[in-house]
Amino acid sequence: MNSTNITKTLQSNHHLENNPNISEKQLVALLKAHNKVALNLLYDNYAAALYGVIMRITRSQHHSENILQDTFVKIWKNIEGYDSNKGRFFTWMLNIARNSAIDFVRSKAFRADSRTDSISEQVYTPDILSTETNIQTIGLRKIVERLDPTLKQIIDLVYFQGYTQREIADQFDIPLGTVKSRVRIAIRELRKLM
Amino acid sequence: MNIQNYISSGILEFYAMDALSVIEKQEVESMMEKHEELKLELLEIQKTLESYASLHSIPPPSTILQLVVETVTKDGVSSNKQPVANIAALRRIQHFKYIAIAATVLLVLSAALNWKYYLALEKANTEIAFLNQEQEKLVNNFNSMQATYDVASVELEVLQNPDNKIVKMSGTENHPESMAYVYWNVESQEVYVKIGNLPAPPTQKQYQLWALKDGIPIDAGVFDVEKGLLKVKDIEAADAFAVTLEPQGGSKQPTLEDLQVIGEIKLI
Numbered sequence: 001m002n003s004t005n006i007t008k009t010l011q012s013n014h015h016l017e018n019n020p021n022i023s024e025k026q027l028v029a030l031l032k033a034h035n036k037v038a039l040n041l042l043y044d045n046y047a048a049a050l051y052g053v054i055m056r057i058t059r060s061q062h063h064s065e066n067i068l069q070d071t072f073v074k075i076w077k078n079i080e081g082y083d084s085n086k087g088r089f090f091t092w093m094l095n096i097a098r099n100s101a102i103d104f105v106r107s108k109a110f111r112a113d114s115r116t117d118s119i120s121e122q123v124y125t126p127d128i129l130s131t132e133t134n135i136q137t138i139g140l141r142k143i144v145e146r147l148d149p150t151l152k153q154i155i156d157l158v159y160f161q162g163y164t165q166r167e168i169a170d171q172f173d174i175p176l177g178t179v180k181s182r183v184r185i186a187i188r189e190l191r192k193l194m
Numbered sequence: 195m196n197i198q199n200y201i202s203s204g205i206l207e208f209y210a211m212d213a214l215s216v217i218e219k220q221e222v223e224s225m226m227e228k229h230e231e232l233k234l235e236l237l238e239i240q241k242t243l244e245s246y247a248s249l250h251s252i253p254p255p256s257t258i259l260q261l262v263v264e265t266v267t268k269d270g271v272s273s274n275k276q277p278v279a280n281i282a283a284l285r286r287i288q289h290f291k292y293i294a295i296a297a298t299v300l301l302v303l304s305a306a307l308n309w310k311y312y313l314a315l316e317k318a319n320t321e322i323a324f325l326n327q328e329q330e331k332l333v334n335n336f337n338s339m340q341a342t343y344d345v346a347s348v349e350l351e352v353l354q355n356p357d358n359k360i361v362k363m364s365g366t367e368n369h370p371e372s373m374a375y376v377y378w379n380v381e382s383q384e385v386y387v388k389i390g391n392l393p394a395p396p397t398q399k400q401y402q403l404w405a406l407k408d409g410i411p412i413d414a415g416v417f418d419v420e421k422g423l424l425k426v427k428d429i430e431a432a433d434a435f436a437v438t439l440e441p442q443g444g445s446k447q448p449t450l451e452d453l454q455v456i457g458e459i460k461l462i
Contacts, residue, residue: 036266036267047254049244052252053250076262087240088241158208180203180207187242190242190243
């Protein structure tokens with residue numbers, strides 16, 4: 001990855017908050033008005049982040065391109081379902097992308113296609129792969145180096161592999177309440193690091 | 195519930211990661227409506243996760259934007275899509291309805307025709323059986339007529355033959371009602387019996403014809419009570435003929451006590 005991309009990636013943390021031309025609120029309003037200009041703005045500001053998350057989940061460029069396209073179409077069609085009282089717009093879009101990718105990875109079609117391990121096998125596979133192969137940016141590497149590996153693994157299992165609280169509890173052999181508090185600690189640590 | 199404890203539980207983190215059930219989500223949302231601090235905490239968590247997600251950013255191929263624009267332009271806006279699908283589904287249902295009605299009508303017609311043809315077939319079968327019976331009767335009639343004709347034609351031939359002598363045998367005192375004829379061909383020596391009136395013989399008994407020449411009885415054979423001419427044994431010479439009742443198969447000498455009919459040959 002070249003230096004331009006790295007710079008872009010690091011800047012993408014800020015997204016529209018630092019965009020002098022348009023706010024997240026205005027973008028949502030444009031989308032709700034079915035204004036196609038919004039698609040361009042959406043793409044410029046969020047496509048890389050959404051695509052990166054989808055790639056992290058599917059590990060397949062071909063499938064990720066299809067899912068990203070699908071994600072943008074879903075955002076366009078379901079924009080009425082976004083309620084700013086229930087959270088941030090970027091989070092809402094990320095969840096659409098994540099759910100699409102996780103659903104796809106769990107589908108029979110993908111498993112037959114990519115000959116990946118079944119979900120149950122993944123449970124017992126240490127998350128070394130993701131920490132080694134998906135460190136795409138200097139920013140991520142720095143974070144990962146300073147975050148407790150177990151905490152990172154818990155976040156990634158929920159966030160990138162769609163694990164339920166119960167599955168995490170079984171994986172680490174800990175009570176459900178402990179699962180939630182560990183995730184809370186992990187995100188608090190992340191917040192500090194960023 | 196203590197709000198600080200609620201925050202510490204970690205449920206907001208799972209809400210932010212969309213990893214809760216529908217019911218759990220609704221609980222969190224109703225809690226957030228009541229407690230502004232929960233909403234603020236959620237926004238912080240979401241920002242953190244957004245930053246974490248953004249760390250994975252990879253620029254996608256620019257062609258995808260074009261594909262998205264094409265797709266949403268082709269589909270139209272979201273609000274239009276559902277009704278189109280519903281109308282299409284409705285059309286399919288109506289289409290199916292018409293097919294179902296047509297199929298039902300055809301089924302009823304078919305059943306009616308089947309019944310009609312079944313009845314016609316039954317009728318035809320009955321007629322065929324009846325006609326078969328009629329034909330059998332006619333064949334039987336014909337056969338019996340043929341037999342009668344055969345007998346009659348033989349009889350006629352015998353009667354028309356000038357070489358044949360007709361001997362009428364009348365009933366004796368014991369059997370005054372009885373009567374029979376003998377047709378005797380002097381040239382060929384053939385003899386036929388024609389029963390005029392003889393009662394059916396008792397079981398184990400049979401009628402026997404005798405030729406009498408100079409007072410001596412000559413066996414001319416046994417015969418049963420049947421219609422037409424009954425051929426018996428040839429006779430060379432005779433003055434008279436007589437019939438007695440004898441045991442089955444006949445006797446060597448006539449049982450004169452059972453003499454039935456007798457007749458002398460008259461020169462015509």
